[in-house]
Amino acid sequence: MNENNENKVVIEFKNVTKRYKLYKSDKQRLFAVFSKSVKYKEKLAVNDVSFQIRRGESVAFLGKNGAGKSTILKMMTEVAFPTSGEIMIDGRVSALLELSSGFDMEMTGRDNIYLKGQLYGLKNSEIAELEDTIVDFAELDEYIDQPVRTYSSGMRARLGFAVSINIRPEILIVDEALSVGDKEFRKKCRQKVNEIIEKDNVTLVFVTHSIGMAKEFCKRGIVMKKGKLVYDSDIDDAIKYYDPPKPKK
Amino acid sequence: METIRTIVSEHVEWRSQIFKLAKADIIKTYSGAALGWAWALVKPTIMIFVFWFAFTYGLRHGGDIDGYPFVLWMIPGFIAWSSYMSDMLTQGAGCIRKYKFLVTKMKFPVSTIPSFISISKFSIHLCLMVLVVMIFIVTGHYPDVYWLQLPFYMLCMIAFFTAWGLFSSLLSAMSVDFLNLIKSVTQALFWLSGIMWDVNKINSPTVQFIMHFNPITYIATGYRNCFIYKVWFWEQGERFAMFLIVYIVMVILALWAYKKLIKEIPDVL
Ligand SMILES: Nc1ncnc2c1ncn2[C@@H]1O[C@H](COP(=O)(O)OP(=O)(O)O)[C@@H](O)[C@H]1O
Ligand SMILES: [Mg+2]
Numbered sequence: 001m002n003e004n005n006e007n008k009v010v011i012e013f014k015n016v017t018k019r020y021k022l023y024k025s026d027k028q029r030l031f032a033v034f035s036k037s038v039k040y041k042e043k044l045a046v047n048d049v050s051f052q053i054r055r056g057e058s059v060a061f062l063g064k065n066g067a068g069k070s071t072i073l074k075m076m077t078e079v080a081f082p083t084s085g086e087i088m089i090d091g092r093v094s095a096l097l098e099l100s101s102g103f104d105m106e107m108t109g110r111d112n113i114y115l116k117g118q119l120y121g122l123k124n125s126e127i128a129e130l131e132d133t134i135v136d137f138a139e140l141d142e143y144i145d146q147p148v149r150t151y152s153s154g155m156r157a158r159l160g161f162a163v164s165i166n167i168r169p170e171i172l173i174v175d176e177a178l179s180v181g182d183k184e185f186r187k188k189c190r191q192k193v194n195e196i197i198e199k200d201n202v203t204l205v206f207v208t209h210s211i212g213m214a215k216e217f218c219k220r221g222i223v224m225k226k227g228k229l230v231y232d233s234d235i236d237d238a239i240k241y242y243d244p245p246k247p248k249k
Numbered sequence: 250m251e252t253i254r255t256i257v258s259e260h261v262e263w264r265s266q267i268f269k270l271a272k273a274d275i276i277k278t279y280s281g282a283a284l285g286w287a288w289a290l291v292k293p294t295i296m297i298f299v300f301w302f303a304f305t306y307g308l309r310h311g312g313d314i315d316g317y318p319f320v321l322w323m324i325p326g327f328i329a330w331s332s333y334m335s336d337m338l339t340q341g342a343g344c345i346r347k348y349k350f351l352v353t354k355m356k357f358p359v360s361t362i363p364s365f366i367s368i369s370k371f372s373i374h375l376c377l378m379v380l381v382v383m384i385f386i387v388t389g390h391y392p393d394v395y396w397l398q399l400p401f402y403m404l405c406m407i408a409f410f411t412a413w414g415l416f417s418s419l420l421s422a423m424s425v426d427f428l429n430l431i432k433s434v435t436q437a438l439f440w441l442s443g444i445m446w447d448v449n450k451i452n453s454p455t456v457q458f459i460m461h462f463n464p465i466t467y468i469a470t471g472y473r474n475c476f477i478y479k480v481w482f483w484e485q486g487e488r489f490a491m492f493l494i495v496y497i498v499m500v501i502l503a504l505w506a507y508k509k510l511i512k513e514i515p516d517v518l
Binding site for chain 2 (some may be wrong): 003020021026027030031033074076079080081093095097102103106107111115118119234
């Protein structure tokens with residue numbers, strides 16, 4: 001077995017900085033397209049962050065609200081672009097970014113499965129093979145043929161997870177998507193995630209509020225604070241750093 | 250230019266997905282309506298009937314234009330407007346917002362969104378044009394060689410409005426105000442562009458000259474060149490040159506907007 005290839009770097013951030021432009025109003029933003037003199041404020045969301053993630057790793061990003069976790073995951077998915085720095089991604093990304101992740105609300109769950117599959121470059125015959133697995137996994141029963149707009153947020157999250165996880169990703173990116181699911185569903189997800197990490201050497205990048213879940217899913221933890229990467233180690237140490245055990249009274 | 254190469258290669262790479270999304274867009278447009286697919290035909294038919302009624306018994310006292318009853322004269326330009334051009338003006342401008350999930354939730358080439366919307370609208374337009382051809386045949390106006398230039402005008406129309414779609418949808422994504430502006434201008438354009446009246450009959454040469462810079466006028470008149478006026482497009486080289494100038498300006502604007510805004514769009518939506 002080629003050890004080098006097994007552990008090759010699939011995600012690399014080099015001095016990545018992301019600034020969001022904030023305009024006073026919608027009109028100001030329109031004027032700014034045509035004129036440089038329109039004033040805006042800047043929000044530094046990610047500040048000079050560098051790290052590498054190797055194939056088969058499972059990494060949790062920890063940090064308070066607004067620390068820049070979602071922004072990092074969006075840049076990995078290539079739906080947000082860094083203001084400066086370099087990002088390298090090697091592999092097919094399947095992302096579940098925040099809730100409701102990327103469904104056409106007017107289309108049925110089943111049609112959305114096909115649409116997603118097609119957008120990931122799968123053939124219809126390949127999707128048809130995965131269809132039953134996904135429908136079963138999502139536990140939507142007859143709702144699978146109803147428009148997604150009629151789903152509860154939990155149902156959307158289940159469908160999102162079922163699609164992302166079963167669509168044969170090489171890199172799986174999950175942002176807070178499991179917070180709405182119930183315990184049983186979470187357990188099922190964990191088993192499936194562990195299965196694809198072990199069997200297919202999938203790389204997992206995970207953001208969650210819940211420390212318990214980070215521990216369940218990941219072996220490595222990265223702690224973010226105000227846009228900076230402040231700690232990067234195995235998950236237990238990262239959790240200790242992020243949420244130190246309270247001294248006894 | 251670099252931007253052109255990016256856009257072209259995105260279209261080539263994602264071509265099969267583009268057609269699938271166009272198909273899904275058509276199905277979505279009509280599956281929600283109670284009458285489903287029939288709605289695509291019923292809506293313009295009702296409109297034509299209303300105009301026929303208003304102009305035959307009301308406003309116009311039933312005069313003919315170039316030997317054609319007014320309704321028949323109106324139909325080709327009106328269908329081009331109502332089933333494609335007006336939709337592309339407003340829905341083209343709104344398409345990135347409508348397909349937000351493609352932009353903010355997965356890696357997807359944004360430049361192809363106006364293109365699949367354009368394909369979707371044009372497919373409906375083609376169905377209606379079959380109906381238009383049938384109406385002309387039924388009323389005794391048989392196809393002749395002039396009808397053969399219809400694809401030329403269709404091509405002009407698609408080319409212009411797809412470029413417009415890219416430009417306007419990028420700006421609309423940045424600002425809802427822009428989208429609202431487009432929506433309110435569209436109705437005015439319907440009356441200004443000679444959809445319901447004959448621009449060739451304008452007395453002032455200056456006004457007529459200016460009118461032909463309007464691509465909507467060029468295309469509506471072009472459709473009538475095939476069915477009514479029996480003129481070849483090369484006989485109106487000057488008008489084509491004017492259309493081409495406006496088209497090139499539109500393409501440059503679209504490329505400029507794309508280059509400037511493409512990386513900002515996902516942050517704003
Ligand atoms: N699209 C956006 N436009 C402007 N500011 C944003 C945008 N997205 C995030 N931010 C800001 O960037 C910072 C980091 O946000 P985010 O990456 O969502 O943090 P987290 O996911 O860790 O809570 C926050 O202060 C947030 O307000
Ligand atoms: Mg977040």
